[in-house]
Amino acid sequence: MSINSTALQTSAVINEAVQTLRDGGLVAFPTETVYGLGADARNPEAIQKLFTAKGRPSNHPVIVHLAAPEKYDAPQVDWAALLSPWVRDLSEDALQLINAFWPGPLTLVFKKDKSVLDEITGGQDTVAIRAPAHPLAQTLLRKFKGGVVAPSANRFGKVSPTSAADVRSEFEGMLDLMVLDGGDCEVGIESTIIDLSSGDHAVLLRPGAITPSQIFAKTGIKVSQPGEVTATHSEKNIPRVSGSLKAHYAPTTPLRLYPPGRVLDALSEFPDIKSRVAVAVWDSDSSLGHDGHPSVYFEEVTVPSDSAAFASRLYRSLRDLDQLGWDLLLFPEPPAGEEWDGVRDRLQRACFGSGPSSSNHASN
Structure with missing residues (x-):
């Protein structure tokens, strides 16, 4: 209802x-x-x-x-x-x-x-x-x-x-x-x-x-x-609390984080699952271009470089991307600073639990 x-x-x-x-x-x-x-x-x-x-x-x-x-x-x-x-x-x-x-x-x-x-x-x-x-x-x-x-x-x-x-x-x-x-x-x-x-x-x-x-x-x-x-x-x-398991908030599609400026390196690290990749890039960054990776089909998805806006859209983005049949989701590592700690925490747990067997990770 x-x-x-x-x-x-x-x-x-x-x-x-x-x-x-x-x-x-x-x-x-x-x-x-x-x-x-x-x-x-x-x-x-x-x-x-x-x-x-x-x-x-x-x-x-x-x-x-x-x-x-x-x-x-x-x-x-x-x-x-x-x-x-x-x-x-x-x-x-x-x-x-x-x-x-x-x-x-x-x-x-x-x-x-x-x-x-x-x-x-x-x-x-x-x-x-x-x-x-x-x-x-x-x-x-x-x-x-x-x-x-x-x-x-x-x-x-x-x-x-x-x-x-x-x-x-x-x-x-x-x-x-x-x-x-x-x-x-x-x-x-x-x-x-x-x-x-x-x-x-x-x-x-x-x-x-x-x-x-x-x-x-x-x-x-x-x-x-x-x-x-x-x-x-x-x-x-210290009491256990909601959302404190190592694997949580996880999409079914494998999710990984890449360091600043290292997205093409990250694509090279996953040769087995890199054929169709959704790459999240900061809205403040220039386009990646496709030079040097003819074997990879990837699309850029812009994400906000403001921490509150990023948090507001994080789960929406993960859910939407998860339904589109990508082989891999690549997200940028959040910047340093405690205003980013919340989304960093969620992304790290989502990465650990992500993938087709994510339902099994959740019980670990």
Whole structure:
């Protein structure tokens, strides 16, 4: 079942989606990052249905999505009351981050309240939470009056969806899946994840549109990289989170990255699969030309040299190219700088998982 964006003004549509969630069904809905596949975060059977639909391992945690409280005339939103059913304790740093960046593409990891289902956390003592900024997501969550777990609305390990059409193509056999169409996603890659569960450090677990520099500039909070944290918060205690597997976001077509100015070298490295190649080039670069490679048929695909625009179109480009029958996709290595860390992370995982056997990589 698909609901078009033009119909979304009617509360009847949202009410139907809310009832579907309450009845233990699944609802795909847009966020500013990617489309999520939503289930009631308090319903173990609904969560199991979600994991089965995605083919997602049951020990892989999911993010709880909450509505931002209605501000009305309140000088400050009371996030503490909203989070108390989910989170054991809320630090001053957490409240600063929430007030600065929620609703928005920032997920925070806390020590969980004892009532939070193990099905959500992968059996860990932490829970990941965010408040998405997309108005349709906010309306749905506010009317639902509860938490909704919503990993990306795609088969596990594959390219995340940034349109309702992507969701429908992923789950075309699921006739009872309700899909809310809120247009194309603006941000285009999944949220930044910050771990606050240690109590004394904010640790970056997944890069995204919100960078550590932006967080420091707005809040004065220093975000550490996992390797920078002292022995009291060792690597083994950092919680597993969504999208942290080595192979993820992967197209079926083999995907490789090439260093600056080395695209023709990259073409030579793959003699077995180089007959038809799609080469992504920066919009600021000149055309490659076909000199010296008569055996290769390649087409150039222009990609934005602005990090936010590149992120916004990344999954769209991968999905579209994946359907065109290329033997190889070549993308430029993103430049240095933390504003590129999110797309660099997604591209590296996509490369590792890509290829005809990518469904097997996802379980590694």
